Amino acid sequence: MTGYVPTYRVILNDLRKSIASGQLKPGDKLPTLSELADKYDCALGTARRALEILLETGEIIGKQGKGTYVAEKKL
Amino acid sequence: MTGYVPTYRVILNDLRKSIASGQLKPGDKLPTLSELADKYDCALGTARRALEILLETGEIIGKQGKGTYVAEKKL
DNA sequence: TACGATTTGTTCGTATGTATC
DNA sequence: GGATACATACGAACAAATCGT
Numbered sequence: 157m158t159g160y161v162p163t164y165r166v167i168l169n170d171l172r173k174s175i176a177s178g179q180l181k182p183g184d185k186l187p188t189l190s191e192l193a194d195k196y197d198c199a200l201g202t203a204r205r206a207l208e209i210l211l212e213t214g215e216i217i218g219k220q221g222k223g224t225y226v227a228e229k230k231l
Numbered sequence: 232m233t234g235y236v237p238t239y240r241v242i243l244n245d246l247r248k249s250i251a252s253g254q255l256k257p258g259d260k261l262p263t264l265s266e267l268a269d270k271y272d273c274a275l276g277t278a279r280r281a282l283e284i285l286l287e288t289g290e291i292i293g294k295q296g297k298g299t300y301v302a303e304k305k306l
Numbered sequence: 307t308a309c310g311a312t313t314t315g316t317t318c319g320t321a322t323g324t325a326t327c
Numbered sequence: 328g329g330a331t332a333c334a335t336a337c338g339a340a341c342a343a344a345t346c347g348t
Contacts, residue, residue: 188331188332188333189332189333190331190332204333204334207333208334218332218333218334219332219333220332220333220334221331221332221333222331222332222333223331223332223333224332224333
């Protein structure tokens, strides 16, 4: 089984793994939407969906015109 | 000022208010995507965006082919 | 059993706006 | 002004699950 995993979930999991492992540290800039879409061979909207969840949960911070960054750890 | 509020945020806030006020109780069925899109005069995708956030945060539960329901309060 | 209608779930494409560099 | 990048919104297509006939 293992089931089907939607693309946006794959991206979401990968990013969370990168943050948890310290590969991406607080303040670090994440790949752009274009880079993610290219890496996972998906549409921009699909890549964005992963980021939207991380944004909503406060795990990353989006800065218009600049990029998205790993949020500072909150206690 | 007062700032612009995106449509999906308006829907999100309204639904959260309905849940917090008890107007929508745990187990209750939420309006369908079509109904929300109709009520707020927006596209299905925009209405869905509000629900996706509530789904991600566990505030509601989606059941394919049936509808979306207010989640049981967790302790 | 089979079919259609309904509803949620995923993905794509496009357009426009806003902010930064 | 132009290029880059995030933010919102629309439309469309298809899959999967459910329900009623």
